[in-house]
Amino acid sequence: MSVFHRFANPNRFLKLTNQVLPWVSGLTVISLAVGLYMSFFTSPPDYQQGESVRIMYIHVPSAWMAMFVYTSIAIASVCSLIWRHPLADLAAKASAPIGAGFTFLALATGSLWGKPMWGAWWVWDARLTSVLILFFLYLGHMALMNAFEEQERGNKAAAVLAIVGFVNIPIIKFSVDWWNTLHQPASVMRADGPTIDPSMLWPLMIMGIAFKLFYIVVLLIRIKSELIEAKLRKYRRAVVDKAH
Amino acid sequence: MKAFLNIVSRDLRLALRQKSDLTMAVLFFILTAMLFPFGLGPEPNLLARIAPGIIWVTALLAVLLSLERLFLADYEDGSLEQLILSSTSLEIAVLAKVLAHWLTTGLPLILAAPLIALLFNMDSDAMTILLIAMVLGTPSLSLIGAIAATLTLGARRGGVLIPLLVLPLYIPTLIFGVGAIDAAMNSLEAGAVIANARPHLLLLGAILLVSLLITPLAGAAALRQSVE
Numbered sequence: 001m002s003v004f005h006r007f008a009n010p011n012r013f014l015k016l017t018n019q020v021l022p023w024v025s026g027l028t029v030i031s032l033a034v035g036l037y038m039s040f041f042t043s044p045p046d047y048q049q050g051e052s053v054r055i056m057y058i059h060v061p062s063a064w065m066a067m068f069v070y071t072s073i074a075i076a077s078v079c080s081l082i083w084r085h086p087l088a089d090l091a092a093k094a095s096a097p098i099g100a101g102f103t104f105l106a107l108a109t110g111s112l113w114g115k116p117m118w119g120a121w122w123v124w125d126a127r128l129t130s131v132l133i134l135f136f137l138y139l140g141h142m143a144l145m146n147a148f149e150e151q152e153r154g155n156k157a158a159a160v161l162a163i164v165g166f167v168n169i170p171i172i173k174f175s176v177d178w179w180n181t182l183h184q185p186a187s188v189m190r191a192d193g194p195t196i197d198p199s200m201l202w203p204l205m206i207m208g209i210a211f212k213l214f215y216i217v218v219l220l221i222r223i224k225s226e227l228i229e230a231k232l233r234k235y236r237r238a239v240v241d242k243a244h
Numbered sequence: 245m246k247a248f249l250n251i252v253s254r255d256l257r258l259a260l261r262q263k264s265d266l267t268m269a270v271l272f273f274i275l276t277a278m279l280f281p282f283g284l285g286p287e288p289n290l291l292a293r294i295a296p297g298i299i300w301v302t303a304l305l306a307v308l309l310s311l312e313r314l315f316l317a318d319y320e321d322g323s324l325e326q327l328i329l330s331s332t333s334l335e336i337a338v339l340a341k342v343l344a345h346w347l348t349t350g351l352p353l354i355l356a357a358p359l360i361a362l363l364f365n366m367d368s369d370a371m372t373i374l375l376i377a378m379v380l381g382t383p384s385l386s387l388i389g390a391i392a393a394t395l396t397l398g399a400r401r402g403g404v405l406i407p408l409l410v411l412p413l414y415i416p417t418l419i420f421g422v423g424a425i426d427a428a429m430n431s432l433e434a435g436a437v438i439a440n441a442r443p444h445l446l447l448l449g450a451i452l453l454v455s456l457l458i459t460p461l462a463g464a465a466a467l468r469q470s471v472e
Contacts, residue, residue: 081465129415136412143408147399156469157395161409164391164462167454171416 008086010227017220025217031210038203046200055113057203060188061211062106066134067169069099069215073141074166077159087223089155092162093145094222098215100138107131118182126175127183130168137165247332248340255344258317265313270352273306277360288365295364296374296425300418303353303378304385308410310349311389312396312403314341315467319397325471334467335460342383342390342459350382366429369437373428373445380448381421387455388413394466420447 039057046053073092080088110128111121122128141158148154176185187195194201259266280298281291318324327337357378361371392409396402424444431440 133412133415136408140409140412143405144395147396147401147405153398153469157466160462160466161395164458
């Protein structure tokens, strides 16, 4: 709890961010470079899917991130509503467009993969539909956040929406088990271990880590710029007040 | 309990005195559904095939139309603040408002549905399942819609925002509502109708129970913020 409250102070948070950001950015670049190299050059083509399998190294991490970012927003929303943590609202606000981007990427790459594999850009199965709903939830969250005169009210309303919309996350996760979908069932995060070959699992995992780091970098930059913007607004108001 | 009934009867009385509000949703429902035979051609088999989807989608849109005024009048004339200040638990008040909304919107839609089913050439088995599915499904529409209605109180462009928030959350109800009727229409033996539609109806019931749990909590939280 003490750590939790320690970083409620924006200045302390900014200081830590400035220290951490270069390191995380460096790690992101390295892991993304290694991951992309492995997925495009060293990993073998699939015996059935051929070279198209390489789309998976973007598609799967994007889909993980789509759910991960939404979960983060929901957790931040809980913190914002219960403890009124000032950074939680900022984190939720900064995360939403990133999550929407990842969701869009997952849908788009899935569609590109689906055309050669399934013969259709889009099928209305449970997994695809629930991810599409997730995309709309992100859009609704963003729209609601900016729909009010006072930012505070928008933050709180969006927080309630994020928590309600969290119902969708387990539905996405288990949609492939509950329904007979065209989308294949889970092959990495399973109770009995992953079912894909290490030569494909490694690039996938590294890409997964790279995407997660990328999210952290963009999130920190966005929170930082929000904090700076708030500070600027304060200074500007002080100047105006002085002039009068 | 008394406060609950008071709020329900107050809202019902308000709705009955504003008859145009009451009939608007049903009229929209019937008129929109009647556009489809003109748009798609009057072929009876085709109409029977697409009837479940059309009835559910138009019912959903009709509910959507009525959501904005669910809390807006109370918000604008200040009675919402009175409600929050009163000793009634706000969760109960939200449920009461939703019940009144369902009685004035969902129930008329259910009553009008057989008429459209007839016009679309649906058989009696499918119609029975349609009614059961709508009894289970339309309360969920009111409940889920109430969350969006409370969240958008005082928002700029509130009316445009509600569909964006609500339609994604309506999709599961739509899927299982249509699925139940499709399953009933596809069953070959007469006795298997209920058995085939059963899983879909149970899922509709599950959605109803979940939204019955979430809506009072989320709605009350949103209402408290709206007057802060």
